[in-house]
């Protein structure tokens with residue numbers, strides 16, 4: 439008790455001479471005394487998802503005593519609940535099937551949907567790193583399914599997925615990290631702010647141990663003061679792998695007021711504590727208002743259906759249009775409509791076209807989340823009755839839609855009718871779902887270099903000792919992130935961050 443209070447006293451004395459940066463970060467005027475710190479490691483990683491575990495393992499493999507801090511009671515973040523579909527160039531499955539692929543092709547596919555908002559070097563870095571990431575995962579115990587998938591937007595078949603989804607990655611990687619004797623992972627430990635030395639180098643973290651995350655608080659990060667404040671030193675540096683902020687209504691609605699209250703299927707702790715700490719530390723924020731909408735089925739399978747407003751039975755969008763346009767149209771329609779969710783209708787030919795059969799099966803088995811259950815009806819009359827859609831209006835809309843398909847011209851919303859591969863609204867049984875868009879991914883975060891160094895908002899140069907990887911980093915994907923490309927981004931930049939930080943002088 440006495441020792442603890444004298445340590446606190448010394449720490450206070452040390453901080454009394456610190457300078458507070460314009461961003462709120464603390465710049466110490468004097469070298470901190472060793473005994474001011476509660477714990478010391480070479481490297482501290484914030485977050486235990488794919489980015490955090492790959493960074494942590496890589497740093498530990500390079501000999502760095504590494505601490506991973508995780509604010510939640512459970513490890514893995516959004517990565518744990520993700521399917522973790524991964525676009526890998528040169529996987530054993532591609533080789534077995536004789537599929538030619540190149541990092542440049544994957545990078546080009548990623549760039550195509552980025553809206554020109556990113557530096558192509560990020561995409562190329564990720565694409566070039568996928569093969570090494572795949573081998574790293576396998577070496578650390580991840581088992582992949584022996585099916586290769588082809589998702590929309592990818593020029594070749596290249597997606598692999600782990601047995602057990604995200605858990606099939608998090609479990610073996612965390613076991614592997616636990617095997618390093620000089621390294622440690624602490625749960626319920628929230629990184630609150632970065633501490634600098636007199637040269638502007640990040641040398642430690644202020645954290646809260648025994649933190650009790652409270653999902654009921656509106657501003658969890660700013661109001662929750664549970665746990666004890668401690669100071670952890672990072673001799674070589676800190677990696678923020680703290681994920682995204684989909685569940686942070688204050689940040690989401692500050693960026694795009696229209697999205698206030700939108701739901702998300704990201705992990706419950708995907709609030710902005712990591713982002714806030716990075717901003718306070720002086721990181722340059724990039725693309726904070728870009729969000730990725732998702733649906734409970736693959737977005738690329740929406741095109742096979744006909745979306746109608748239940749109150750009128752009328753279409754309201756090009757179902758083959760881009761992800762953002764469809765999402766905004768649905769949200770708009772729902773707002774106009776007294777909060778009634780539009781209905782997406784498929785016929786028996788349409789569901790044969792699904793790219794993502796796993797989610798189709800889950801939906802048909804009524805085991806999908808977020809409105810993703812798919813119900814079967816023998817006739818349009820039955821379907822209309824179930825959703826309260828005016829029957830005559832729906833049947834007339836279906837007739838018009840089928841006629842436009844026959845004529846290969848959508849005079850209502852300009853959908854590409856030539857790409858419909860026989861899908862229509864004519865062959866019973868019919869299938870319907872009330873798929874709402876939600877946000878599952880935030881494209882914004884701290885700007886990093888291709889070496890994962892965090893860029894300072896003040897100097898535009900890398901902040902010494904500070905790295906970011908995964909969803910915590912922003913500006914990597916731009917306007918749209920290509921499907922199956924977040925986990926590879928997290929893993930590749932996690933490995934880069936772990937390598938770079940462990941090379942630093944202590």
Ligand SMILES: Cc1cc2nc3c(=O)[nH]c(=O)nc-3n(C[C@H](O)[C@H](O)[C@H](O)COP(=O)(O)OP(=O)(O)OC[C@H]3O[C@@H](n4cnc5c(N)ncnc54)[C@H](O)[C@@H]3O)c2cc1C
Nearest residue numbers: 485487489509515516517520522523629681908909924925
């Ligand atoms: C349902 C779902 C399905 C998805 N499917 C795919 C897919 O198939 N393929 C794909 O490529 N992408 C997919 N994504 C996206 C992808 O899974 C995520 O972008 C990725 O896993 C994020 O990894 P990460 O390591 O950056 O963050 P996370 O896995 O979220 O980990 C961040 C961790 O940091 C912790 N943390 C945050 N702040 C602090 C703090 N201040 N102190 C301490 N700890 C902190 C969090 O609690 C969390 O555990 C999906 C996402 C979801 C939600």
